[in-house]
Amino acid sequence: MSKKILLRDDEMPTSWYNVCPDIPNGLQPPLDPETMQPMGPEKLSAIFPMGLLEQEMSGERHIPIPDEVMEIYRIWRPAPLVRARNLEKALGTKAKIFFKNEGVSPVGSHKPNSAVPQAYYNMKEGVKRLATETGAGQWGSALSMATSMFGLKCKVYMVRVSYNQKPYRKSIMQTFGAEIVPSPSNFTNYGRSVLEKDPDSNGSLGIAISEALEDAVTTEDTNYALGSVLNHVVLHQSIIGLEARKQMEIAGEYPDVVVGCCGGGSNFAGLAVPFVPDFLEGRKIKFVGVEPASCPTMTAGRLAYDSGDTAGMTPLLHMHTLGHDFMPPGIHAGGLRYHGMAPIVSALIRENIVTPMNVHQMECFEAGILFAKTEGIIPAPETCHAVRGAIIEATRDLNEPKTILFNFSGHGLIDMAAYDSYFAGELHNYSLPREEIAASLANLPKVG
Ligand SMILES: Cc1ncc(COP(=O)(O)O)c(C=O)c1O
Numbered sequence: 001m002s003k004k005i006l007l008r009d010d011e012m013p014t015s016w017y018n019v020c021p022d023i024p025n026g027l028q029p030p031l032d033p034e035t036m037q038p039m040g041p042e043k044l045s046a047i048f049p050m051g052l053l054e055q056e057m058s059g060e061r062h063i064p065i066p067d068e069v070m071e072i073y074r075i076w077r078p079a080p081l082v083r084a085r086n087l088e089k090a091l092g093t094k095a096k097i098f099f100k101n102e103g104v105s106p107v108g109s110h111k112p113n114s115a116v117p118q119a120y121y122n123m124k125e126g127v128k129r130l131a132t133e134t135g136a137g138q139w140g141s142a143l144s145m146a147t148s149m150f151g152l153k154c155k156v157y158m159v160r161v162s163y164n165q166k167p168y169r170k171s172i173m174q175t176f177g178a179e180i181v182p183s184p185s186n187f188t189n190y191g192r193s194v195l196e197k198d199p200d201s202n203g204s205l206g207i208a209i210s211e212a213l214e215d216a217v218t219t220e221d222t223n224y225a226l227g228s229v230l231n232h233v234v235l236h237q238s239i240i241g242l243e244a245r246k247q248m249e250i251a252g253e254y255p256d257v258v259v260g261c262c263g264g265g266s267n268f269a270g271l272a273v274p275f276v277p278d279f280l281e282g283r284k285i286k287f288v289g290v291e292p293a294s295c296p297t298m299t300a301g302r303l304a305y306d307s308g309d310t311a312g313m314t315p316l317l318h319m320h321t322l323g324h325d326f327m328p329p330g331i332h333a334g335g336l337r338y339h340g341m342a343p344i345v346s347a348l349i350r351e352n353i354v355t356p357m358n359v360h361q362m363e364c365f366e367a368g369i370l371f372a373k374t375e376g377i378i379p380a381p382e383t384c385h386a387v388r389g390a391i392i393e394a395t396r397d398l399n400e401p402k403t404i405l406f407n408f409s410g411h412g413l414i415d416m417a418a419y420d421s422y423f424a425g426e427l428h429n430y431s432l433p434r435e436e437i438a439a440s441l442a443n444l445p446k447v448g
Contacts, residue, residue, distance in 0.1 A: 003085070005247040007078035013242040014070070015062040016235045019273040019344060022061070022280060024351050027231075027343055028318035031305055036447055039315045047216045047224040051121030055232040063235060065117070072116045072149060076105045077239065081247035082408075086374035088394070094401040095394040096253065099408040100244045100271060103377060107172060109410030110267045111142030111227055114236035118225045119146035129153040129222040131215035133183065133208030135263070136162055136335035136382065137169025138410055139227030144176035157183035157191075157211045159337075160203035168414045183208035190214050190311045205338045206324055210311035217313075228264025229308060229317070229342045237270025244405060245274050255285060255405035257393045261385035262289040262298065262356075263335045265342030267409040268386075272354070273344070279353060287354045289345060290389035292364075294430040295328045297321065297341045298349060298356035300437055305447045308340055316445055319346040322432075323440030329430055335382040339440075357389055360429040364388045365422040368412065380410035381418045 020027055029038040041053040048056070055063060065073070084097040102110035122130060130147055132154070134140030140156035147154040156178050163170070163182035173180050181187055183203045184194040188211045194201055201207070209226070216224035226233065248254060258275055260268025272287045279285045291298055298320045306321040308314035320341040328337035348354040361381075368384035370391075371377070379387055390406040412419065421427050 003083055005081040005250050007243060007246060009074050009078070011246065012070070012073065012078045013239060015064050017238040017242055017274050018058055018061055018063055018235050019238070019276055020231060021059050022277055023344070023347050024280070027347050030315035030317055031447065033307065033312055033316055033445065044315070047213065049121045049125040049127060049223060051124060052118065052232045055235055056230060066120060069117045069120050073239070078243045079104050079240070081244055081251070082375070083251070084375050087371060090370060090374045091391060091395055093394045093398045096401070096403045097390055097394055098248070098251070098253070098255070098403070098405045100240055100405070101377070101408045102240060102267065103408055103411035107138065107141040107145055108414065109138040109142065109380065110237060110240060110270065110407070111139045112146060113239055113270065114227065114233045114266065115139070115142035115146035116149070117236050119143065119150045119152055122223050122225070123150040123152055127152065127221060127223045129155070129219065130225045131155045131157070131212040131219070131222055132225045132227065133157045133159070133205060133212045134162070134227070135159050135205045135208070135337060136380070136415070137166050138335055138380070140178070140180065141169055141172045143225055143227070144173040144178035147178065148176040154178040155215060156180045157185060157208040159183055159205060159208050160201065165417050166414065172414070183211050185211060187211070188214045204310065204327055206310035206326070209309035210313055213309060213313045228266040228338070229340060231344060233266045234269040234273065234342055234344050237266045238273055240267065240270040240407060241272060241274035244271060248405065253403050256402040257286045257288060257404045259288045259290060259386055259389040259393060259404065259406035261336060261382050261389070261409060262291045262341065262345065263382060264338050264340065265289065265345035267407050269342055269345050271405070271407040276348070276353065287348070288389050288393065289354050289356050290385045291356065291358050292336050292385060293358045293360050294432055295322070295337050296358045296432060297339065298345070299358045300432065301341070302441055302444070303346055303350060304444050306340060306444055312445070316447065317343050319343045320349065321444070322437055323443055325443055326440040336385065357392070359385055359388045361427055362429050365419070365427065367391050377408070378412040379408065380412040380415050383409045383412070
């Protein structure tokens, strides 16, 4: 059997799959933080184009991918599905391990799958500029690329700890013509208020989202773009699982276990959701979402209404959360340091369809290094969590011949500073103390 399974350009799916109408007991609606009533598209149209808001609230299962988006997807899609035979051998497992390689995109991760349609729908509705946040820099790079392709300007608020750790992410965004500032910044009222209290603040995704939102609300012709969490982002990422389904079929296989790392949940859900209808029809599939023990949103957070940002500007989303003013420790997997989880993933956990797992960063780097040595590709620190999750599943019982499919969400070639820290012995495991979680959960918005 071949090492990798490729699809031709004309075999790429032409519609995204929307799992929302298939989730048992459905999703809770977003709430307006001012009235605590369900929030319709009218108010959100101040920061999002209608094209995306329609997708956010859609009850349609299949939504066609516009031709202009297909054309850009074809630069790197369909992405390869690869059998990790050398990893299997090194583990001594009878399990078959497949990974979907999203690291082949121009910026090295799955993020352009949503950045491209987001830039496209904004361009179509006459928006001239997008403001966004980025944690690890992957989303900022993806949106910078996508906006440059559709002739939009882009401003990226990059979490300060990553801004300092990842200079080449800035270079990539600059190459695509974006403006990048470390967050918290002096450019927004909210950023200034955070810096006043803590001039050395490391920043967080929650703070950077507040800054980008303030920018979008107060600047003409500017909209806001979010790289994860929301339903329309998961919709766009479903291209990963739709392709993988076809490729597994060509390989003559079907996954018993589907694994992905979870920051806001978009790459994991993107791979997983196209398999959910089979699960609902009785097929036995284990869906495993892997998060860091230092930011255990799914395994120690609460399913509740909470803000997506620190300042409390976003609609309240019904999601697993550690509390919107949670300050994650500065671990290297910057893209996994978010207090909330996609409402879709949260609802799938509620329905016992998704099993969450948390892992420590040292075992993740060990897994990433084993993967690099056996399969030749260095995973992004976030992706190391998925590799670790796949290894845990493949080694539970070495004699069980199950099939594992995991999402290789990105390569780590621009994240070598994190590997340097690992090799220098500077990284340690960190479990978030229960008291800290309880303290930030005490500040959840009071609903109902
Ligand atoms: C390579 C990579 N994988 C995973 C993630 C986590 O995001 P999500 O859970 O939305 O896929 C990120 C976020 O920045 C990332 O850069």
